[in-house]
Amino acid sequence: AAAALASALPAMAQKKIVLGFSQIGAESEWRTANSESIKQSAKDAGIELKFSDAQQKQENQIKAIRSFIAQKVDVIAFSPVVESGWGTVLREAKAAKIPVILTDRAVNEKDDSLWVTFMGSDFVEEGRKAGRWLVDKMKDAKGEVNIVELQGTVGSAPAIDRKKGFEEIVKADPKFKIIRSQTGDFTRAKGKEVMEAFLKAEGKKINVLYAHNDDMAIGAIQAIEEAGLKPAKDIVIISIDAVKGAFEAMMAGKLNVSVECSPLLGGQLMQAVKDLKAGKTLPKRIVTEEGIFPMEVAAKEFPKRKY
Numbered sequence: 253a254a255a256a257l258a259s260a261l262p263a264m265a266q267k268k269i270v271l272g273f274s275q276i277g278a279e280s281e282w283r284t285a286n287s288e289s290i291k292q293s294a295k296d297a298g299i300e301l302k303f304s305d306a307q308q309k310q311e312n313q314i315k316a317i318r319s320f321i322a323q324k325v326d327v328i329a330f331s332p333v334v335e336s337g338w339g340t341v342l343r344e345a346k347a348a349k350i351p352v353i354l355t356d357r358a359v360n361e362k363d364d365s366l367w368v369t370f371m372g373s374d375f376v377e378e379g380r381k382a383g384r385w386l387v388d389k390m391k392d393a394k395g396e397v398n399i400v401e402l403q404g405t406v407g408s409a410p411a412i413d414r415k416k417g418f419e420e421i422v423k424a425d426p427k428f429k430i431i432r433s434q435t436g437d438f439t440r441a442k443g444k445e446v447m448e449a450f451l452k453a454e455g456k457k458i459n460v461l462y463a464h465n466d467d468m469a470i471g472a473i474q475a476i477e478e479a480g481l482k483p484a485k486d487i488v489i490i491s492i493d494a495v496k497g498a499f500e501a502m503m504a505g506k507l508n509v510s511v512e513c514s515p516l517l518g519g520q521l522m523q524a525v526k527d528l529k530a531g532k533t534l535p536k537r538i539v540t541e542e543g544i545f546p547m548e549v550a551a552k553e554f555p556k557r558k559y
């Protein structure tokens with residue numbers, strides 16, 4: 253009956269808001285949950301979603317945004333794979349009077365009139381949380397604490413900021429030494445591969461692994477086990493996201509802690525799209541609230557996790 257009624261309404265009243273969304277790809281459990289959240293929330297909100305997967309390539313995101321402009325969508329949203337190189341396409345969207353929402357990751361353009369709002373986590377703070385947990389964990393350690401770091405995608409906001417926040421905290425005590433730092437591109441496969449190289453080069457010298465996301469930590473755990481070492485015991489492991497895979501690793505005693513980064517941005521994105529269309533002004537920055545989960549609480553928290 254509702255459908256019959258809807259089709260009887262004049263065409264104008266039925267016109268759905270159209271949102272073009274350019275996603276980075278499917279590199280991690282986080283990203284998969286993020287895409288699902290956006291698709292489901294668009295459905296729930298009655299927003300027509302044009303979803304485009306860039307397979308980790310900035311050029312594909314730029315193409316997608318240009319095609320959204322050509323299709324005259326109502327709003328464009330995207331999660332920029334890297335921070336730089338967006339000025340031209342953002343100016344094209346502005347010239348076409350299509351509002352742009354940044355989700356998850358930031359851009360480093362000076363002209364902040366090129367987007368209406370940026371919603372997502374404070375990645376520097378996540379890095380600090382990881383650092384503070386380590387400083388506390390190692391407060392009684394006397395000798396050097398040798399850390400290896402698996403960075404996220406080169407040039408991406410979370411890789412830059414998580415490194416920065418973590419360093420800011422651990423550099424306060426000279427016993428902490430980051431002896432190797434390399435990108436694992438936020439994937440399990442790369443995390444494993446780079447950890448193998450770290451182990452080959454540094455072996456038992458490594459006391460701590462700091463991974464910019466859970467997937468790389470999970471890949472690295474495999475490498476550590478294959479090298480005959482015990483993850484979370486011989487090497488303390490810290491990562492970020494707190495996806496289900498990380499909780500499983502913590503419950504298995506293989507990961508020490510995961511800092512939360514919520515991918516569930518769909519609901520607030522759809523709300524922002526509706527607010528924009530209703531002529532409301534959005535706050536320039538919408539920060540996601542999040543916690544930290546050490547392995548001791550993993551089993552208790554696991555049933556409550558939504559991603």
Ligand code: GYE
Nearest residue numbers: 279280282283410438465
């Ligand atoms: O931490 C990682 C993903 O941009 C916050 O991207 C996101 C990061 C997330 O691939 O797992």
